[in-house]
Amino acid sequence: MYTDPIMQESIKLVEAAREANIRLDPRRMTAEEKDVLLKTYHPDYRVEQFEELKIGPNKGGKVPIELAKLLQGNPRITAAQVDLSKPDYDVDVLVIGGGGAGSSAAIEAHENGANVMIVTKLRIGDANTMMAEGGIQAADKPNDSPAQHYLDAFGGGHFAAQKDLLYKLVTDAPDAIRWLSELGVEFDKAPDGTMITTHGGGTSRKRMHAAKDYSGAEIMRTLRDEVLNRNIPVVDFTSVIELIKDDKGCCAGAVLMNMETKELLVAKAKTVVLATGGAGRLHYQGFPTSNHYGATADGLVLAYRAGARLLYPETLQYHPTGAAFPAQIYGALVTEKVRSLGAMLINAKGEAFMNPLETRDVSAASIIRECSDRGNGIPTPEGFGVWLDTPMIELKHGEGTIEARIPAMMRMFGKHGIDIRKEPILIYPTLHYQNGGVKITDNGQTDIENLFAAGEVVGGIHGRNRLMGNSLLDIIVFGRNAGQQASQKAKEVSVGTLTLSHLDAFKQELKDGGIDTDVASPKLLPDYARRNNTI
Amino acid sequence: MSNLVNVYFFGKKYQVPESLTIMEAMEYAGYQLVRGCGCRNGFCGACATIYRIAGDRTLRACLACSTKVEDNMYVATLPFFPLVKAVYDIEKVKPTEQIMMQLYPEIYSCIGCNACTNACTQGLNVMQYIAYAQRGEYEKCAEESFDCVMCGVCSTRCPAEISHPQVAMLARRLNGKYLAPHCDHLDERIEEINSGKYELLLEDLMGKPISEMQELYNNRDIEK
Numbered sequence: 001m002y003t004d005p006i007m008q009e010s011i012k013l014v015e016a017a018r019e020a021n022i023r024l025d026p027r028r029m030t031a032e033e034k035d036v037l038l039k040t041y042h043p044d045y046r047v048e049q050f051e052e053l054k055i056g057p058n059k060g061g062k063v064p065i066e067l068a069k070l071l072q073g074n075p076r077i078t079a080a081q082v083d084l085s086k087p088d089y090d091v092d093v094l095v096i097g098g099g100g101a102g103s104s105a106a107i108e109a110h111e112n113g114a115n116v117m118i119v120t121k122l123r124i125g126d127a128n129t130m131m132a133e134g135g136i137q138a139a140d141k142p143n144d145s146p147a148q149h150y151l152d153a154f155g156g157g158h159f160a161a162q163k164d165l166l167y168k169l170v171t172d173a174p175d176a177i178r179w180l181s182e183l184g185v186e187f188d189k190a191p192d193g194t195m196i197t198t199h200g201g202g203t204s205r206k207r208m209h210a211a212k213d214y215s216g217a218e219i220m221r222t223l224r225d226e227v228l229n230r231n232i233p234v235v236d237f238t239s240v241i242e243l244i245k246d247d248k249g250c251c252a253g254a255v256l257m258n259m260e261t262k263e264l265l266v267a268k269a270k271t272v273v274l275a276t277g278g279a280g281r282l283h284y285q286g287f288p289t290s291n292h293y294g295a296t297a298d299g300l301v302l303a304y305r306a307g308a309r310l311l312y313p314e315t316l317q318y319h320p321t322g323a324a325f326p327a328q329i330y331g332a333l334v335t336e337k338v339r340s341l342g343a344m345l346i347n348a349k350g351e352a353f354m355n356p357l358e359t360r361d362v363s364a365a366s367i368i369r370e371c372s373d374r375g376n377g378i379p380t381p382e383g384f385g386v387w388l389d390t391p392m393i394e395l396k397h398g399e400g401t402i403e404a405r406i407p408a409m410m411r412m413f414g415k416h417g418i419d420i421r422k423e424p425i426l427i428y429p430t431l432h433y434q435n436g437g438v439k440i441t442d443n444g445q446t447d448i449e450n451l452f453a454a455g456e457v458v459g460g461i462h463g464r465n466r467l468m469g470n471s472l473l474d475i476i477v478f479g480r481n482a483g484q485q486a487s488q489k490a491k492e493v494s495v496g497t498l499t500l501s502h503l504d505a506f507k508q509e510l511k512d513g514g515i516d517t518d519v520a521s522p523k524l525l526p527d528y529a530r531r532n533n534t535i
Numbered sequence: 536m537s538n539l540v541n542v543y544f545f546g547k548k549y550q551v552p553e554s555l556t557i558m559e560a561m562e563y564a565g566y567q568l569v570r571g572c573g574c575r576n577g578f579c580g581a582c583a584t585i586y587r588i589a590g591d592r593t594l595r596a597c598l599a600c601s602t603k604v605e606d607n608m609y610v611a612t613l614p615f616f617p618l619v620k621a622v623y624d625i626e627k628v629k630p631t632e633q634i635m636m637q638l639y640p641e642i643y644s645c646i647g648c649n650a651c652t653n654a655c656t657q658g659l660n661v662m663q664y665i666a667y668a669q670r671g672e673y674e675k676c677a678e679e680s681f682d683c684v685m686c687g688v689c690s691t692r693c694p695a696e697i698s699h700p701q702v703a704m705l706a707r708r709l710n711g712k713y714l715a716p717h718c719d720h721l722d723e724r725i726e727e728i729n730s731g732k733y734e735l736l737l738e739d740l741m742g743k744p745i746s747e748m749q750e751l752y753n754n755r756d757i758e759k
Contacts, residue, residue, distance in 0.1 A: 123581065126574070126579055147733055150740055150741075151740065171733070174725045187715075189718060206758055214681065216578075225704050292574040328555075328603060329576070412601070
């Protein structure tokens with residue numbers, strides 16, 4: 001329900017132009033146009049928002065200011081506070097994180113006979129995977145191929161992807177879909193079994209597989225059910241606050257902290273899989289986020305402190321269509337599938353100002369331009385937004401399409417009195433994804449021996465921008481891979497004496513780098529509590 | 536600042552802006568949440584909440600992340616509810632009526648009170664999907680329950696002690712694995728990849744200089 005007179009006036013313009021707009025196919029921008037647009041309007045290019053790292057493996061490189069503070073923050077413990085001689089847990093494979101990548105890794109490690117355990121700071125399934133709506137890519141149609149998928153992803157990521165990782169992503173994709181299907185994930189299919197697939201921004205073939213607009217939730221709840229069926233221990237409400245190494249310099253476990261009682265525990269492991277996810281809750285540059293409550297870059301901090309390099313940590317993805325109104329859902333994800341199904345981006349004057357299926361970085365920059373220099377945004381309580389003209393979907397595909405294909409979106413706006421079948425919605429870019437992260441090889445291992453990583457915490461698979469549907473894919477492909485590789489490696493590892501000496505070394509580095517900070521990291525949770533005269 | 540309303544968290548009164556969700560209102564009141572907070576957007580079911588409005592006898596349920604506060608709202612969060620989750624091997628179960636009898640026999644004790652449906656935070660017809668499960672109609676059960684976020688509020692209200700979200704989870708997996716039509720083109724593509732059909736093509740792409748890749752990318756043909 002839109003009661004604001006300016007919004008109501010603008011909606012009239014959108015409605016009046018709808019018949020004409022729906023017949024348009026706005027041309028795609030040229031490479032040069034995109035280049036100028038990104039440099040002028042994309043948040044990644046605001047140099048004052050980045051800081052040079054003074055210490056660590058990426059010394060001299062730039063990262064968002066908020067991340068720099070955490071990467072160069074103080075450990076929460078000293079080595080002396082933890083007794084490493086009597087571990088509370090002793091396993092083959094320790095998986096840190098209970099999202100899609102961590103759960104996939106745990107299932108595959110278990111399948112390979114390992115004694116595997118998951119530790120997660122919230123509940124298993126409290127993860128960005130659960131919130132992924134639109135779909136998962138795989139080149140499995142006759143007019144498509146892994147090579148075409150490679151080209152789309154490589155170009156969409158500005159030709160910066162780590163080639164061996166991208167090769168693995170696209171060639172393992174169909175098998176990832178089959179693995180999920182065989183676990184019971186309900187993909188949208190035609191009666192003859194053909195996958196119903198759509199475009200995402202920047203795809204050249206329709207290869208987006210979906211489970212309505214609950215794609216990630218459907219995958220996550222199935223993986224969670226499978227983890228529980230296998231009786232894989234899940235230590236929940238327990239965060240990892242440091243990695244443990246052995247005297248040979250290999251990763252050999254982690255220091256855990258009960259999130260409620262603050263009790264410290266020690267987990268010893270032959271191999272460790274880092275699957276801690278992203279960083280949206282750091283609210284880079286003050287952006288709202290589509291991420292879950294625990295997305296605070298913990299994995300980057302843990303790995304960096306232990307000596308692992310990061311790749312492209314300065315590249316973030318702002319999803320072009322975060323909800324801009326009402327305030328209660330500010331920043332919540334409006335799936336790209338809304339555009340895949342035919343809704344167009346319309347400015348305050350009712351103009352279709354761009355092709356709705358440009359890549360995410362280009363779309364976000366274009367919306368920011370529309371709402372800033374061009375002055376074509378619609379004022380909202382939090383700033384500005386443009387319209388995403390959802391009623392177009394049913395004009396194109398018939399009544400009932402929205403309820404059948406994007407029920408979560410209908411429900412999310414319906415709770416606030418907006419019927420997306422009849423009324424357009426207001427959107428603005430929201431912090432969505434960490435393109436960069438910990439560098440890995442194609443066997444999933446980081447710079448640190450026996451420390452593997454998978455999921456959003458990894459950098460390099462997508463280059464400098466990720467296409468829709470390649471993240472659900474990467475958590476499955478690289479989550480499975482990390483689980484297989486880590487459990488295989490565990491068979492030949494004998495753990496030496498446990499140590500936290502890298503913490504002392506890190507503290508010395510902080511001192512030598514002239515960094516005097518009161519920031520403790522990893523952050524673990526965002527702080528949203530209002531402090532009103534508290535002690 | 537919008538108008539303030541009175542909200543009672545676990546019986547204690549706080550004044551909060553009326554525009555906030557219950558979750559935001561708790562944070563406004565000063566709570567640093569650990570439990571009962573997940574995706575903050577209606578997908579994960581972490582923030583199941585029950586409430587009454589003073590003067591109204593109806594007990595209501597919602598997700599704290601996507602429900603606005605109201606004046607004189609008495610709120611209790613339900614960050615955990617002990618659902619029964621039967622353990623099974625997905626490779627060995629079959630989509631027969633017997634499997635429900637075996638794993639979740641309590642569903643046959645449903646007395647048809649509809650309390651589950653009335654309590655559902657997603658507005659689902661929970662009692663109907665349990666009826667489908669009783670009859671072994673797993674495809675229908677899967678479809679009817681698809682939007683379930685497994686918050687567990689339905690089960691708190693059930694006199695027959697059914698763990699509805701877990702019943703639906705089993706039905707969806709049975710449907711996805713055994714009942715949904717098989718996808719042949721997926722098998723064919725995996726076969727092609729395994730036989731090395733795309734190796735040369737991919738190696739060629741991976742070996743090309745950036746300028747050539749840019750040329751290819753910028754001029755690629757896009758399916759309508």
